[in-house]
Amino acid sequence: MPDRTFFTTAIDYTNAAPHIGHAYEKVLTDVLARFERLCQRPVYFLTGVDQHGQKVQQSAEKEGLTPLEFAEQCTAKFLALWKTLGVEFDGWAATTHPLHKQAVQRILQRLFEEGQLYKQGHRGFYSVRQEQFLTDKERNEAGEFGPEWGQVVELEEENYYFRLSAHKDWLLAFIDTHEHFVVPAFRRLELRNAVERLSGDLCISRPKTRLSWGIELPFDSEFVTYVWFDALINYISFAGYLADPDSGLPEFRSLWPAKAHVIGKDILIPAHGVYWPIMLHALGFPDEEIPTLLVHGWWNVSGSKMSKSLGNAVDPAALAERYGVSALRYYLMADISTGRDADFSEERLRIRFNDELANNVGNLLNRSLNMAHRYRQGVLRRAATTDADLIALADGEALKAVADYTQAMEHYQIDTALEAAVGLARACNQLIESSAPWKLAKDPEQAGRLDAVLYHLAESLRLVAILLSPVLPEAAQGILAQLNVSDVPRLTAAVWGGLPDGHLLGTPVPLFPRLEAPPTEAD
RNA sequence: GGGCCUGUAGCUCAAUGGUUAGAGCAGGGGACUCAUAAUCCCUUGGUUGGGGGUUCGAAUCCCUCCAGGCCUACCA
Numbered sequence: 235m236p237d238r239t240f241f242t243t244a245i246d247y248t249n250a251a252p253h254i255g256h257a258y259e260k261v262l263t264d265v266l267a268r269f270e271r272l273c274q275r276p277v278y279f280l281t282g283v284d285q286h287g288q289k290v291q292q293s294a295e296k297e298g299l300t301p302l303e304f305a306e307q308c309t310a311k312f313l314a315l316w317k318t319l320g321v322e323f324d325g326w327a328a329t330t331h332p333l334h335k336q337a338v339q340r341i342l343q344r345l346f347e348e349g350q351l352y353k354q355g356h357r358g359f360y361s362v363r364q365e366q367f368l369t370d371k372e373r374n375e376a377g378e379f380g381p382e383w384g385q386v387v388e389l390e391e392e393n394y395y396f397r398l399s400a401h402k403d404w405l406l407a408f409i410d411t412h413e414h415f416v417v418p419a420f421r422r423l424e425l426r427n428a429v430e431r432l433s434g435d436l437c438i439s440r441p442k443t444r445l446s447w448g449i450e451l452p453f454d455s456e457f458v459t460y461v462w463f464d465a466l467i468n469y470i471s472f473a474g475y476l477a478d479p480d481s482g483l484p485e486f487r488s489l490w491p492a493k494a495h496v497i498g499k500d501i502l503i504p505a506h507g508v509y510w511p512i513m514l515h516a517l518g519f520p521d522e523e524i525p526t527l528l529v530h531g532w533w534n535v536s537g538s539k540m541s542k543s544l545g546n547a548v549d550p551a552a553l554a555e556r557y558g559v560s561a562l563r564y565y566l567m568a569d570i571s572t573g574r575d576a577d578f579s580e581e582r583l584r585i586r587f588n589d590e591l592a593n594n595v596g597n598l599l600n601r602s603l604n605m606a607h608r609y610r611q612g613v614l615r616r617a618a619t620t621d622a623d624l625i626a627l628a629d630g631e632a633l634k635a636v637a638d639y640t641q642a643m644e645h646y647q648i649d650t651a652l653e654a655a656v657g658l659a660r661a662c663n664q665l666i667e668s669s670a671p672w673k674l675a676k677d678p679e680q681a682g683r684l685d686a687v688l689y690h691l692a693e694s695l696r697l698v699a700i701l702l703s704p705v706l707p708e709a710a711q712g713i714l715a716q717l718n719v720s721d722v723p724r725l726t727a728a729v730w731g732g733l734p735d736g737h738l739l740g741t742p743v744p745l746f747p748r749l750e751a752p753p754t755e756a757d
Numbered sequence: 758g759g760g761c762c763u764g765u766a767g768c769u770c771a772a773u774g775g776u777u778a779g780a781g782c783a784g785g786g787g788a789c790u791c792a793u794a795a796u797c798c799c800u801u802g803g804u805u806g807g808g809g810g811u812u813c814g815a816a817u818c819c820c821u822c823c824a825g826g827c828c829u830a831c832c833a
Contacts, residue, residue, distance in 0.1 A: 424761045428829070431759080503828065534826085569769075574762090575826080582769075585782065593795055601792035608791070649770090653781090667797040672790070744793045 238276040238484075240492040241267055242469050242525075244501060245282040245327050248308035249289045252315050254533050254578060255498065257550035258566050262530060262648070263496045264321045265567060268704035269643050272725045278489055280472055281316070282327025283309050284465045286458075288366075288440075291447040301447040302330060318554050319563065320707060325484070327468040329449075333481055337471030338464060339452040341517065346453050350397050350516050351438070353454075360389040367391075394439040394457060401512040402432050408511065414526055416507065417646065418573035421499070421529045425507040436509060438463050466510050469495060469525075492525040494646075502529050528646060531575040533566075548578055557749055560709045561587040567648040567705045584749045590652075591709070595659045595698060596746035599713055601666065602691040603742035609675045614692055615685035616735035623665060624690050628730045631661045632697055636728045639701050648705065655701035662694045692717060693733050700728045709745060716740045 243263045246256050260281055270277035285305035294304035309328060316323065327334070345351050359368045361383040368379055368386065379386045409415060409426050416422035439457040440448065448458030471477075474486035497506050511524050535548065554562050557580075565583040568590070570576035606612050619625065635658040642651035665687065674684040696717055703710035703723040710723060718740040721727060 420762065424828075427760050431829080499827075532827090571770080577769085579769095582782095586769095588793095589782070592793060597793055597795050599792095601796080603792095605791045656781095663796055664798095666791075667789075670789080670791090675791090742792085746793080748793060748795090 236490055237488050238278045239267075239270045240278045240473065240489040241270075241280070242327075242492055242495050243281040244495075244497045245284045245329065245465060245468055246312055247284045247287070247289070248305045248312070249287075249293055250308070251311050252550060254548040254550050254553070254566075256312070257315065257319060257562075258533060258570075259496060259498060259530060260316060260321045261319060261563055261566050262572070264319075264323070265563075265648055265704045266494075266496070266646065267322075267324075268707065272700070272704055272723060274724060274726065278325060278473075278484060279323045280325040280327055280469070281321070281323045282325075282468060282472070283312055283329070284461075284468075285309065285328060285330045286448045286464055287461060288445050288447070291445065294447075305330065315551055318551060319559055325472050327472040329464055329468060331472075333477060333483060334468060334471045335449050337476050338449050338459060338467050340476045341467060342459060342463060343452045345396070345516060351394050352397070353392055353394050355390055355392045356437075357388070357390040359386050360391075361386050391441060393437050393441070394451065394454070395435040396438045396463075396513075397516075398436040398509070398512055399432065399434060401515055402429065404515055405429055405432075405508065405512055408515075408521055408524065412521065412524070415511075415524065416502070416527045416529060417494075418529065421502060421527075421573070425503060428503045429508060432504075432508065436462065462505070462509050462513070466505065466513060469510075491519075491523040494526045494528040496528045496530065499529050499531055502527065529573060531570065531573055533570070533578040534575055535578055553580075553583075557583060557587070560591070560706050560746070561749060563705055564591060564652070568652045569649070571649055572646045581751070584751060587746065588748050590656045592746040592748045594656055594663065595702075595713075596744060598659050598662050598666075598691070599695055599716060600742045600744055602662070602688070602695060603716060603739055605671050605675075606688045606692065606739050607742070609671065609684060610688060612739040614689050614733055614735070614737040614739065616689055616731070616733065616737075617682065617685065619682075619686040621683060621686060623668065624686055627661060627665060627690055627694065632658060632694055632730055635661075636697065636701065636725075640725065643704075651701070652705060655698055658694055658701075659698050662691055665690065689733070692737075692739060693730060696732055697728050697730075699723065700725065712745050716742060716745070 241263050243259050246252065263279060263281065267277045267279035283305075285302075290305050291301050294301045297304060299307070315321075342351070356367070359379065360366070361368055361379070367389075368383060406426070406429055409422065409429065413419070413422070416425055438460055439451060439454075440460045441457055442450075442455075445458055445460070448460065449464055451457045451459055469492065470486070470490070472483065473489045473492075474481065474483035475490070477483045477486070495506060495510075506527050514524055515521075533548070550562065561583060565586055568586055569582055603612075606614070635654045638654040639651045642648070642654065669683070669687045671684055671687055674680040674687065695713060696719060699710045699713035699717070699719075700723045702713075714720070714723070716739070717733075718738055719733070
C-alpha cells in the first residue's frame with residue numbers, strides 16, 4: 235500500500251502556449267492535493283510536459299531552433315504560469331529528462347524480451363509534406379487526398395507494434411468489475427463501448443528517418459518510440475519505477491498506485507482508457523494497482539469548443555493579471571461541475587467573485603472585525619450561550635458546512651464544496667441582521683449577547699478560511715491573518731471553539747476588492 | 758453509420774421513482790446602518806424540448822421524435 239496520496243495530471247504538449255483548459259486541469263489537481271494536505275495526508279502531486287514528437291521537431295525547424303531549445307522555451311511558459319497560479323507540484327515530469335528516458339528504455343526492453351512487441355511492415359499512402367500516413371478519413375468527397383497533403387506516395391514502412399489486442403478481453407473484464415476505474419460513471423460506459431470495437435495492435439515506433447526527436451528504442455537504434463510509450467510512461471517513470479536506488483526519484487512503492495490520473499475527456503479514448511491500463515497490465519501490474527481516471531470536462535467559449543484556429547482561446551496568464559489569481563482560481567473551481575463542460579465567461583467570473591467573495595465573505599470579515607473593534611477593542615469573549623440562534627449556527631450550520639464540504643471534496647465536487655463554505659458566510663450575514671450588534675452595543679444588559687455574537691462571527695470566519703484554503707490559499711491566509719490566527723489551516727481544526735477567550739482580533743482591511751466591468755464598447 | 762452526454766425559471770445549475778420541482782444571480786418591492794453602494798427580508802417567474810407508454814405516483818424508467826455537443830468508424 236502506498237503511504238502517500240499520488241495525483242498526476244496530463245502532461246502538456248510543448249508546441250503552443252497554455253490556454254485556460256491547461257490551467258483548469260492543473261488548478262483542479264492542485265486543489266485536490268491541497269485538500270489532502272489540509273487533511274494532513276501526505277501527498278505527491280506530479281505534473282509536467284510532453285516534449286518529444288513530430289510537431290515539436292517541425293516547429294523548432296521553422297524557428298531555426300533545436301527541438302530541445304524549442305521545447306524548453308515552451309516549457310518555461312508552462313512553468314511560469316503554474317508559478318503565477320499557485321500550482322504547487324511535488325514532481326515535474328519533463329519527458330526529455332534522462333531518468334525518464336532510462337525508464338522508458340528499460341520498460342521497452344523488458345516488453346521486447348517478453349515478446350509483447352514485434353516488428354511488421356505497413357503499406358499505405360504517405361504525405362511527404364505532412365510526414366504522416368493517410369487513412370481513408372483524410373480523403374475528400376471525391377475520394378481523393380486533397381492538395382493540402384501535397385505529394386502523396388504509396389510507401390512501405392516497418393515499425394514496432396505492441397500486442398494490444400491480446401489484452402482486450404482482460405480490459406473488458408477489468409472495466410466491468412471496477413466501477414471506480416473511471417470517474418464520472420458515464421465516461422466508463424463510453425469507454426466500455428469503445429473497447430468493444432477495439433481491433434488491431436498499437437504502432438509504437440517511428441523510423442528515425444521520419445522522426446528523430448524521441449527516445450531511441452533500446453533494441454533497434456534505427457527507431458524512436460512514438461508518443462504512447464513515452465508520454466504515458468511519465469506517470470510511473472517520475473514516480474521511481476525501475477529507477478536505480480540513488481536516482482533521487484521517489485520510492486515507487488510509496489506512491490503507487492496513484493489515487494487518480496486527472497485528465498481531460500479528449501484523451502480518455504483511446505490513450506488513458508485503453509492503451510494505459512493495457513500497458514500497465516502487460517508490465518505485470520495487478521488489477522488493484524491500476525489507477526482511477528478522473529476525467530474532467532472542457533471550458534467552451536459560447537457553447538463551442540475552444541481552439542486557436544477559431545481565435546477564441548482564453549489566455550490564463552492575462553486573466554490572472556487582469557482579475558487576480560484568487561478570482562481566477564475561484565471561478566475555475568466554482569463555475570464548473572467536475573466532469574462536465576462549462577461555458578467560459580469573464581462576466582460570470584466577475585459576478586461570482588463580487589457576489590460570493592467580495593460581498594459575502596470579504597464584507598462579512600470586514601464588518602465583523604469592525605464591530606469587534608468598535609464595541610470591544612477587538613477582544614473576543616468566549617462564554618457559554620443559551621441563545622437558540624447562536625446554538626443553531628455553531629451546532630447546526632457550521633457543523634453541516636464542514637461535513638458537506640468534506641463529503642463533496644472527497645468526491646472531487648469542488649463546486650459543491652465551495653457552496654458549503656460560502657453558505658456558512660451567508661448564514662453569518664443573516665445572523666448579523668437578525669441580532670443587530672449595533673443595537674446590542676447600546677444596551678448594557680445585552681453585553682453578554684453581543685460578546686457571544688461577535689465570537690460566533692469570528693469563529694465561523696475561521697472555519698470559512700480553512701474550508702476555502704485549498705482553492706484560495708492566499709486569501710485564506712489573509713482571512714486568518716486578519717483574525718490574528720497563525721495556525722496552518724487543518725481540517726481537524728475546523729471544529730467549533732478554536733478561538734480562545736480573550737483572543738485579540740487583527741485589523742480589518744478589505745480582502746476582495748470588487749471587480750469592475752471593463753468599459754463597454756460604444757453601441 | 759456506431760457510441761456517449763445534454764435539454765428544468767431570463768442566466769448558471771440542483772432535485773436515491775414519492776409532499777405543492779428548489780437554490781444563487783438577474784427583475785420587482787421593502788428594511789437596516791456595523792461593513793467593500795455592501796447586507797437582510799418579501800416577491801415575480803417553470804406545460805421539466807415534443808409525443809406516447811409503464812406505475813397508485815415520472816424531471817427521474819421505457820419507446821419515439823426534435824435540438825445541441827463530444828468521441829469514433831467508414832463496415833454491410
